[in-house]
Amino acid sequence: MSRRIFALDRKRPSRVLPAGTAGWYALVALALGLIGFAIYAYSIQYRQGYIVTNMRNPGRGGAAWGLYIAMDVYFVGVSFAGITVASIARLFKLEVLEPVTRLAELLTISALLAGACVVIADLGRPGHGLLELPALARPSSPFFGTFTLVVAGYLFSSVVAFFVTGRRDAATMARVGPRGLRWFYRAWATGYRFTPEEHARHGRTTFWLAITILPLLVCAHSTLGLIFGIQAGRPGWYSALQAPGFLVLAGASGTGMLILATVILRRMLKLRSKIPDSAIHWLGGFLWVLSLVYLYFTVVEELTATYAGPKLDRHVAHSVVTGQYSTSFWVYIGTMFLGFAIPFLQYLRGKPSVTGIAIAATLVNVGAVVKRLLIVVPSQTHGSYLAIEEGTYTPSWIEWSIMAGAAGLVLLIILVFARVFPLTHGHEEDLTRDAPLPRDPVRKVASLVWASIAIVLVIVGLTDSFRVWSGGELDPRLPYSPLIFAAGVMMLFSTAIVYEVLPGRRVRITSARIVDRARTRASAPKSALPTSIRATQRLANRSEP
């Protein structure tokens, strides 16, 4: 395996990025086609109203939530797994996962954008939603968590992690990348200098980011499960298993999606040398563990509901397992089981194969979409405590088209990014938070002040939001207090940027660079410096007379 991601070809420095292939262009065309068709489908829904979907009033046995909510939960789940894999890799120094961490973060960001589009498609009045949620969101609704924690937590922290971890590579690319994009790399690098201090600081930031992102992600994703889990009026939803179940299924589907993205990009862009099989094998192991846990959850869930559960819980469970929704249920069981069995058998034989894992990943994702629908729909059509006639719900072509467009958006973002920025880190192997750092009180104080302001905003925003829990108060007293809370969470994460990007004293950095160069010239052991530093220094040396 080559660690030298930017093993710069001195003759053709612009070739650090993969060249496009026919498959790549075909996939981009497919993604654009899906997005275009989704826009067309949404225009129909926009003109004619939600009557073009197959969702209807529950008072007549319809489902008021359908594919949109199911897919929103699915996309947010995929994004959950991306950033989780990246954080785990950083925290536990899983070198084997390092080549996929940037792709995992990218998957998080793109899947969240797709999820946001799906929510816009689902809201009856999206404009009002965008204006009112920041001003009036109330914590008694699980949607508060979805709005504040998922947007502020997931999306922003992923963007921060993505930005911070990409600065070093961006700085390298600003020197060797395609000339037309150097402005982009320079903007991303935000003055990154290849000094040991910068490197050590970076080690600290990534560690603290990873350790703060993980618990926030668990909280935020739980609010998605709680959307269903706390509804006592809907048999089949009301269960303490919903929140942990959502986490595990999100992990399974997201890991599967990461595997798929990795395998496709490897093949399309000939990245096999940069992303080795071992990373995919590791993810395959993660996939079968999570699939197995979720299958276990399903068995527990259905047993609890059917054994001696309340009449309607039994009724909903029967409609799922043997009744109207049984086909979907057994498709889910079959795909999930194969998604577990294929990588597990390969693991037992000690011969994991990338193809097998990719097939399993696809199956798990099919199963996850079906299972999300099975969570959302049957409790609405079959779960009324009153004698309301039972209805049915099958998504209309408009709904499917918009969802395919959202998937196309994820595909497009990943495909385009893979051509403009290196997908693999070149320098992470010696990152540690314990590297010695020179005293830098200004940076420390600035970061602490920034973080303190953020914490104050979080407390103030949350306190005022909680006042409107579900009492007579309609509005928070401070205008936009949900936004204040969300901004506080975002500021808290952006402390990482403040800490890293704040310019230091130039004198010392210059001297450090000179010292480094002197060391390199004196042919110090090469492993003392990361690959990309050496690469840059070679470049710098070359340009000198």
Add this chain to the structure above:
Amino acid sequence: MSLRAWFMRIFEDDALPDPDRRTFLRVTATATAAAAIPGTAVAAAATTKRRRHWGMVIDLDRCSACNACSIACRQENNIPSYGPEETFDGARPEWMSMLWQEPQRADALPSLLPLPCMHCADPPCVKVCPVGATYKDPDGFTMQVWDRCIGCRYCMVACPYSRRSFNWTEPTWTASEQQMLNPDVATRPRGVVEKCTFCHHRVRRLCEEAALAGREPTDAECQRLPACAAACPAQAITFGDLDDPDSKVAGLAANPRAFRLLEHLGTEPSVYYLEKDRG
């Protein structure tokens, strides 16, 4: 503002009506929706001395399932008319509708249950609304501010009685129907959720007229106040203040035949039913 004053504002529940909220309401509320807007409701409640708990009792023994209540409700509250296909499909809003109630015993007859919004004391729909478009009025109404609704439909899936409807299409009326629209009730646009209001506009008008005359509304005035109660030919629907022990509705609610729907969920509905008299 001093820090102390600011904290008082944050933590004191009984502070005076707050200017920010009023400004917000003025800005966002359309003139038509103003009737259902909390600011005015709060102001009205401030002039009323006594808090009430408005409730309804429906006597199933009297009910002949003639559907007059649901027709009257549609007329009163500007619900557009649709064909049978949309109705059975669940594509049109329904505030008051008949629910087929299976017989509890083999020898009993099945009955139809008129089903308005239950105006629960602890409503699941209010808890889940992310923007406070639905809220609990101090007088027991579960209100819905149509102008504030973002159409996420969470309240619809949370309501155990399925008493909430979404506007799946833009509501339309024929020219003659437009002339019959009730000016007291706002029409709802496409993409929002709507529900029974217990004819809140009628209750407010009565209370304000009584306040102008310097008296309290009498129980007799309240008994047939909502459109459904007024239209019921068998006088099966009674409306009034459940907290007033002398009111007819409180007396009926204390009847041994009285029951509420899905009491085990703890929603505390304000609508009572009187079982069919087996005697």
